[in-house]
């Protein structure tokens with residue numbers, strides 16, 4: 042057998058186990074793996090049969106005197122699979138009841154754990170109460186359940202039983218069981234998994250590991266390193282599973298040529314950014330080598346673009362990476378316009394405030410409309426619809442506005458807008474949305490963007506002008522636009538519909554449904570915030586709120602209502618100290634506040650209580666090597682994640698914030714402002730990987746519910 046025919050597949054469990062062993066042994070494992078990958082049949086590799094082991098194909102291999110790797114060596118073929126690594130006794134204990142085989146129904150490689158004494162059936166007295174009693178064995182096997190686990194499934198009665206079963210069950214089967222436990226019908230679950238390319242197959246050869254490793258389920262579990270360098274890179278970041286182990290539902294979006302724009306929706310933490318990054322990588326690897334056009338990966342926020350750039354660099358070859366430009370859209374617009382000799386400066390509201398005041402002088406004295414109302418009219422109607430004359434304004438439908446304006450009233454207020462536009466021009470100023478419009482006009486005149494494909498993250502915060510611009514930046518055609526977003530997290534712009542901006546996604550739209558970040562308890566709490574509100578699908582329709590799951594469990598969000606701010610800060614400090622005692626550091630904890638003023642106030646109070654703080658600054662990435670509790674505004678944590686989130690100062694007037702918009706005379710504007718704050722709280726809560734703590738004092742936010750600590 043030629044050595045180069047040999048395939049070495051490494052399981053995700055192996056990488057997790059590797060991350061837990063001491064550094065000294067990690068170095069030895071690296072040496073071992075380099076040798077092993079070159080030739081697993083070399084005489085220096087000591088395979089030992091484990092007599093206690095349920096799977097006759099499993100062997101141990103020697104790393105050093107005390108550490109062992111666990112390997113599967115199939116009877117035939119040239120595949121070797123590395124399953125685990127640990128101290129001798131623990132490695133043997135892990136291997137004892139593990140089975141690694143090819144599922145006869147699906148043709149995928151699975152690893153699972155059988156109980157000491159397999160019971161093909163549940164005990165008689167448990168049968169009726171069982172959670173999956175309505176399903177026949179045949180139905181369960183069709184989902185890919187190993188036959189040896191049938192008895193275990195039959196014994197599951199409660200959610201905690203199901204949760205425990207996760208330790209033994211192959212992950213894709215566990216996912217199917219969780220869907221079923223949440224009330225999805227059996228047929229719907231079959232369709233969900235079929236969409237991922239997971240379905241019953243005829244004539245599976247249960248000894249052909251080479252073919253089985255190509256199955257989407259196996260590819261979610263095993264990594265076949267293409268080069269030694271790729272393997273070493275993986276070992277340097279063993280817990281970053283997203284680097285290689287794409288879920289089948291993610292992989293099918295990434296590795297495919299699409300006939301036009303694609304929209305990917307997905308709740309918080311479902312891996313939208315991960316998918317978008319892998320999509321960029323796949324496109325770079327598959328695009329025409331000679332093409333002078335680049336791939337643009339764009340985001341709404343600057344911070345996220347910086348993170349993505351760093352992450353893409355980790356998973357790509359330099360040559361492929363050079364085909365991608367990662368930049369937030371605003372910044373690209375500035376660079377492009379400057380190249381075109383545009384000559385205007387963007388204004389984020391500082392100077393325009395003054396100009397609005399001057400323009401207000403044009404309002405007829407008999408009209409009693411506030412400046413707030415006029416600015417809302419500008420942001421919601423005039424700006425997105427690009428209205429530049431009174432006639433068009435009179436004819437427009439004013440969608441999304443709650444207060445009607447007669448023709449006469451429109452004639453009355455138009456001079457205010459006209460004056461504002463004139464003053465902005467005079468001062469050579471532009472609003473960010475105007476900059477996007479101007480960039481689009483240059484593109485439409487024939488000045489190219491230089492991009493052949495565009496990937497858009499955080500699309501929920503891109504407004505009408507941004508979508509129109511993106512459409513103009515790349516020619517219509519295969520793989521032109523790949524757009525990911527989640528309107529539950531829209532905290533900046535107003536709702537925009539892709540199709541109304543020329544981006545047609547019909548037939549190329551999909552949803553990611555498995556949350557990899559937050560626990561199920563946190564996910565449910567966050568979803569309850571959005572229970573009775575309309576959440577759009579970025580194209581004018583409604584996003585379904587059901588059908589998401591998280592496979593991780595944790596504690597319920599903890600809510601504290603203190604008598605006064607001092608008592609609240611005492612409780613926050615106590616909560617942090619407890620985490621520090623358990624985990625040894627506070628670097629993965631983050632405290633967020635609704636406003637800059639609250640941020641200053643709470644920072645001072647927490648420092649007084651002896652806590653070291655690490656402020657999250659607007660443009661500096663979070664360096665997790667630095668000590669201290671992360672602290673920032675809620676907006677600053679968009680797109681990030683932390684083990685523990687503390688969302689503080691959640692008083693009645695802070696959430697929702699009693700802003701101008703919340704006091705608007707237009708009910709639609711009040712509704713939108715409230716929705717943005719709900720989305721902000723939703724986004725902040727869903728940054729947590731392990732726990733959420735929400736606190737306020739005196740009268741707390743009505744959204745924190747009644748679950749008081």
Ligand SMILES: Nc1ncnc2c1ncn2[C@@H]1O[C@H](COP(=O)(O)OP(=O)(O)OP(=O)(O)O)[C@@H](O)[C@H]1O
Pocket residue numbers: 281282283286287288291307308309310311312313314315316527530557558679680681682727
């Ligand atoms: N296939 C995967 N395997 C392991 N981890 C994954 C996978 N996909 C995503 N993750 C992890 O899940 C977490 C969330 O991923 P990501 O940030 O891409 O989600 P998102 O949908 O963009 O989140 P949000 O919208 O809330 O910002 C990250 O920690 C990521 O590493």
